[in-house]
Each structure stands twice: as C-alpha cells, then as structure tokens.
Amino acid sequence: MEKLSIEERVEGFKRFFAMTNSEGPLVGFFKDTYYPLKRYRTESFLPEGKILPADLEVEPFIPEYERLFQLHDETAGDFLWSAAAFWGIPWMEALAGCGVITDHATGSSRSKAPAHFQGAEDVPEFDPKDPWVQKALEFIERLTLVSRGRFPLATTLMRGISDLLAALCGSPDFLYSLMDRPEEQKRVVQKLTTLWIAFARSQLEMIPDFHGGTGSFYYGMWLPGKGVWLQEDASALLSPQLFGSFIAPAIHRMAGSFDTSVIHLHPSSYIPVEFLIETSLSAVELHIDSGGPRAEELYPYYRRILDHKPLIIWGDLSPEDLDFIAAKLDRQALALLPVVASAERAEEIWGRFKT
Numbered sequence: 001m002e003k004l005s006i007e008e009r010v011e012g013f014k015r016f017f018a019m020t021n022s023e024g025p026l027v028g029f030f031k032d033t034y035y036p037l038k039r040y041r042t043e044s045f046l047p048e049g050k051i052l053p054a055d056l057e058v059e060p061f062i063p064e065y066e067r068l069f070q071l072h073d074e075t076a077g078d079f080l081w082s083a084a085a086f087w088g089i090p091w092m093e094a095l096a097g098c099g100v101i102t103d104h105a106t107g108s109s110r111s112k113a114p115a116h117f118q119g120a121e122d123v124p125e126f127d128p129k130d131p132w133v134q135k136a137l138e139f140i141e142r143l144t145l146v147s148r149g150r151f152p153l154a155t156t157l158m159r160g161i162s163d164l165l166a167a168l169c170g171s172p173d174f175l176y177s178l179m180d181r182p183e184e185q186k187r188v189v190q191k192l193t194t195l196w197i198a199f200a201r202s203q204l205e206m207i208p209d210f211h212g213g214t215g216s217f218y219y220g221m222w223l224p225g226k227g228v229w230l231q232e233d234a235s236a237l238l239s240p241q242l243f244g245s246f247i248a249p250a251i252h253r254m255a256g257s258f259d260t261s262v263i264h265l266h267p268s269s270y271i272p273v274e275f276l277i278e279t280s281l282s283a284v285e286l287h288i289d290s291g292g293p294r295a296e297e298l299y300p301y302y303r304r305i306l307d308h309k310p311l312i313i314w315g316d317l318s319p320e321d322l323d324f325i326a327a328k329l330d331r332q333a334l335a336l337l338p339v340v341a342s343a344e345r346a347e348e349i350w351g352r353f354k355t
Helices: 006-018 059-074 091-095 131-147 161-169 173-180 182-204 233-237 240-255 295-306 319-328 343-354
Strands: 049-051 099-103 108-112 227-231 260-265 283-286 311-315 334-340
Touching: 059 131, 091 099, 091 131, 091 161, 091 182, 131 182, 161 173, 161 182, 161 233, 161 240, 173 182, 173 240, 182 240, 227 240, 240 260, 283 295, 295 311, 295 319, 319 334, 319 343, 334 343
Parallel strands: 227 260, 260 283, 283 311, 311 334
Antiparallel strands: 049 099, 099 108
16 A cells, blocks of 8 residues: 655645545545554553543553554555544543543443533533643643654544533433423533533644644544534434534534534434534534445435535445445545455555555
C-alpha cells in the first residue's frame, strides 16, 4: 500500500469536505478491538469499578498511544491517526453529574445516573476547574508533547444530547419525560447543549493547529479548522417528532459553534436524515454494524446524504457491501473506514478502490 505524506492526506480531506474529490473515495482502516479498555490495554493501570479523575493517570497511557499510532500507520491509507483524551471515559456524562464505572471484562466503561436528577436545575454549569475537565486537558497537554507534529489532536468522545438524557433519566424513561414534560426537558436540552459546547471549546483552545485543522479521535480524519465529532446513539429510540423537537435544534446549535462538525449514527428503524441535511453539519457518518442493515438496505439514506453532504461509512463492511458501494455510490464526497483483521485485507480493499 502506498504511504501518503501528511500533506497529501490533508489535501484529500480538503477535497472530501468540499465534495470535489475526483480521486475518491478516501479509504482508511480500523484494526484491533473497538472496546477502549482493551484497545488501550488498561488492565494494569486503570482501576476496576467506580473511578474518579484522580484514578485516571495519564502517563501509563502514553506507550499505548504510541503503539496505536504505529499500528494505524502500517495501513493508514488516506486517513490520519488522531490522539485525544482517553475516549474510554464517558466524559460528558461525568460532567453532567453521572458516576463513571470501568469494566475490564467487557472492555468498556459506563455511567451511573445521579441519585436524584429532576430537571434543568440539576444540570451543572460548565466549570473549567471541574476535575474531569482538568483531567481531559491534562491528556491534551501531554499528548501535544508526544505528537511532535506527527499526528493531530482531537476532542475526545462526547456523547450527544439524546445519549445524555438517557444517562441522566434512564432508558427508555427519558422518552416518557420528553412526552410528559416537554417544556422542562427543553430546558434540560438547552443546558446540556451549553455544557457540551463549552467542554469542546475548552479542549480546542489547547489543541495545536495541525496543517490548518484538527483530528477526530478514533476515526482518523482531519477536520478543517476547529472541528468536533458528535454522536446521538439514543436517537435510535426517538420518533421523528421527538427528534425534530428536542435533538435537531441542539445539533444545529452544536454544529454551528465550530468550523467543522461530523455526526456519528447507527442505523435503526429511524434514521433522521431529513433533519441532519438541514443543519450546518459538515458531514454524516452512518455506521454499518455487524448483524445490522447492509449497504444495499442503507442506499436510500446514503443517496440522500450525498445529495447534500459528505458521507463516511465506518464499520464491518462485508465484500458484498464493498461491491455495492463501488458500483452505486458517487465518490467525490465519500470516505470509507472498514474494520479489517489484517494488513493483507486492508491491501485488498485499497487496491479495489485505488487502482
């Protein structure tokens, strides 16, 4: 596989976001496990169970960042590995008042709802001295030194408003709150959105410029200017009416607060494309899950997104998915990030789309 220079890869992303990438699609690869505690091999230095910011020591993570950068660089393709505050922590949930619990058996961490969450008055204001904020910024400060210009830094995993509502109120209980107390929940959404934007800005203020842009934590993308990555996994449970009333306005506000914004979604019975294409989002990532809808089933959504915005397809892409994508999707605003088990498989896919 040809190894592209940083400058060549940045230029590719510029064309992608401008929807003028005649050499497209962009192709990169994701190797090894997704589950962050296993991906960063934290068993020896991250405690099990409920943790506090003081339990999250930055220095033991540094060799893992270096290892993962080298792993990505073997089959980087068009993509650029990015570093961020360890994304195995539910940072936004922690800032909103939830507890944080690590589980090495599953390789993930989860949040625990606060005991007596009632509404907007219980959503905290952003506090730059919050220990979780300080810990995220400590990661950024240390990773800036580690990078030495080799890779960009990025904002960390920041779950979106529907995910935060589910974390604070429980799922599916948050749905009942949206329907039973809509005005109060709109105030909750407003405060959570403000908290989200402030936390993102606090990170971006410390993240150094990388060829005119920033990174995108585990997606390995370069984002023009000050960029963020949104996600709304719990929106899969919402009706179009609830999404349009509560979540779409928050996304519009979040996306409009930064130079570049990309949203991650899992396919479900409802995919809110009609709302997303009307926002100032820069691109949409629609995941392909193992056992979920395949590329051919998602084609109507792909087509509608590509009529308006760049599209990223990330996940467990089968040979049939890749065949369909190659035959049916325009390439000028398309980026592919398949999960691969080997460098040989990455080479096969690269050759398919780059020769």
